[in-house]
Amino acid sequence: xxxxxxxxxxxxxxxxxxxxxxxxxxxxxxxxxxxxxxxxxxxxxxxxxxxxxxxxxxxxxxxxxxxxxxxxxxxxxxxxxxxxxxxxxxxxxxxxxxxxxxxxxxxxxxxxxxxxxxxxxxxxxxxxxxxxxxxxxxxxxxxxxxxxxxxxxxxxxxxxxxxxxxxxxxxxxxxxxxxxxxxxxxxxxxxxxxxxxxxxxxxxxxxxxxxxxxxxxxxxxxxxxxxxxxxxxxxxxxxxxxxxxxxxxxxxxxxxxxxxxxxxxxxxxxxxxxxxxxxxxxxxxxxxxxxxxxxxxxxxxxxxxxxxxxxxxxxxxxxxxxxxxxxxxxxxxxxxxxxxxxxxxxxxxxxxxxxxxxxxxxxxxxxxxxxxxxxxxxxxxxxxxxxxxxxxx
Numbered sequence: 001x002x003x004x005x006x007x008x009x010x011x012x013x014x015x016x017x018x019x020x021x022x023x024x025x026x027x028x029x030x031x032x033x034x035x036x037x038x039x040x041x042x043x044x045x046x047x048x049x050x051x052x053x054x055x056x057x058x059x060x061x062x063x064x065x066x067x068x069x070x071x072x073x074x075x076x077x078x079x080x081x082x083x084x085x086x087x088x089x090x091x092x093x094x095x096x097x098x099x100x101x102x103x104x105x106x107x108x109x110x111x112x113x114x115x116x117x118x119x120x121x122x123x124x125x126x127x128x129x130x131x132x133x134x135x136x137x138x139x140x141x142x143x144x145x146x147x148x149x150x151x152x153x154x155x156x157x158x159x160x161x162x163x164x165x166x167x168x169x170x171x172x173x174x175x176x177x178x179x180x181x182x183x184x185x186x187x188x189x190x191x192x193x194x195x196x197x198x199x200x201x202x203x204x205x206x207x208x209x210x211x212x213x214x215x216x217x218x219x220x221x222x223x224x225x226x227x228x229x230x231x232x233x234x235x236x237x238x239x240x241x242x243x244x245x246x247x248x249x250x251x252x253x254x255x256x257x258x259x260x261x262x263x264x265x266x267x268x269x270x271x272x273x274x275x276x277x278x279x280x281x282x283x284x285x286x287x288x289x290x291x292x293x294x295x296x297x298x299x300x301x302x303x304x305x306x307x308x309x310x311x312x313x314x315x316x317x318x319x320x321x322x323x324x325x326x327x328x329x330x331x332x333x334x335x336x337x338x339x340x341x342x343x344x345x346x347x348x349x350x351x352x353x354x355x356x357x358x359x360x361x362x363x364x365x366x367x368x369x370x371x372x373x374x375x376x377x378x379x380x381x382x383x384x385x386x387x388x389x390x391x392x393x
Contacts, residue, residue: 016066018264019090021051022275023072024293027110031143031213032171034205036277036291037073043293048082050300054274055089061270065094067101067261070124076106080118087123101126101260108154109146116154116161126259127158128167128198134188135181138174143209155192165257167196172230173222174202182230186237196259197243197251199234201227228378235374246330248377266325268318276306285312315342316391324384332364332371346370353390357383 025044026037068090070083083104090096103126104119116127133139134148146154158166168189172182189197204211204221213219222230235245243251244258247266252258264271272280276296279288287310290296299306313321319342326333335346347354347365354370357363362376362383376383 015269016063017061017269018067018069018261018271019065019094020261020271020273020278021068021070021075021086021090022273022278022289023070023075023078024276025072025077026074027077027107027145028143029209031141031210032202032205032208034208035073038293041077043297044078044082046297046301047293048078048085050297051275052085052089053300054306055086056093058093058272058274060094061272064097065100065271066097067103067264068096069103069261071103071105074107074110074130075104076110076115076119080115080122083119083124084122091123103128103259103261105130106154107144107146108150109144111154111157113157113160116157116163120162125163126165126167127163128169128196129154129158130169131155131189132169132171133174134185138177141174142171152188152192155194165196166192166194167198167259168192168194169198169200171200171202172234173227175219175222177222177230179226179229179233182233183237186234190237190241195253195257197238198249199238199251200249201230231378232374244330248328248380263329266329268322268325284318285310287311318342320384320388320391323387327363327370327372327376327380327384330371332369335368335370350387350390353386357386 022036024037024047025041026039027041028039029037068087070086075083087102096102102124104124105128106116106119107130119127129151130144131151131154132142132144134151136148139147139151155166155168170185170189172185186199202210202222204214210219214221238251239245243253244255245251246255246258247262250259250262263269268281268283270282273289276289276293277291279286288308289306290299290308296306322338322341323333333346338346342349354363354365357376358365361373362379363373364371372380372383
């Protein structure tokens, strides 16, 4: 078993906040997705107008944000002119510094070489392409609006358009998928030499069409043993190919190419979200916008707040989130930071649980950090659930 090693880049954190923009449009809804989006793309122009009003009314941070993440939905359904207007509004209000990481999520079925080049000119410097699979049958099952050919074409276009920071999103654990099929998917992804991989296991979110298919018996979910095999295969293949495994689902070619924005979520760094259903986090307070694009537009046009609700997190809630998010990362939980925030040494708060998990070889524990082993990462939700039980008791 590999030993846990301290790294110079452990839980790198600029301390700067981040900005998230939610684009609530999709050409069609994927069967597994529970993120908020609609298929009426005719609302693009009034939505962007409302979004810019919200951005320009946002309260600036004391420290300028150094990441902007445009997600969704499918942001690449928007005309590049609209994306540029959004970036300009953020830059005007929040003074994005030179070198800020500006990410756009893109679907292969909604882009062309021309639009990608225009996104690049607009200021996008990190492209996250939702490939999910190169297999047409798998893509059809997932409800994706692109084919394997279009995925390959999109990756080639991204390079031709000048993008030097390209990420590929892939999904495993599809019903009937074999380890060999997943190996072939990873091999094809590697042939494009992306800077980043995000490899997720298919999840069955409440209320989605995919979950209804599971509940009706139309499909069977991959069993836990296969999911664990797929995870281990992913880590083995991508690490051998030279990628750093820095979070359960995420791999970067070099440390500088880790997602700076997503690391803010895992490190509990403040961020602000704009757009319908977008969330913001201030350190101990979380709020979120109304989950309805039409109502969002109407509120902004009327000069009203788009906020739907908010919550102030208790000490126990913050501790649970710190453990849940920290144990997703390869570097794990910073024990000195934990003690400073919660007023108790990590080993003293969870003495018996930690001993049990160490004996089961599910985590590493040093004087400064606690992190899951590779085997432990296979059972992240189960392990963090045990921590939650300890906190609640």
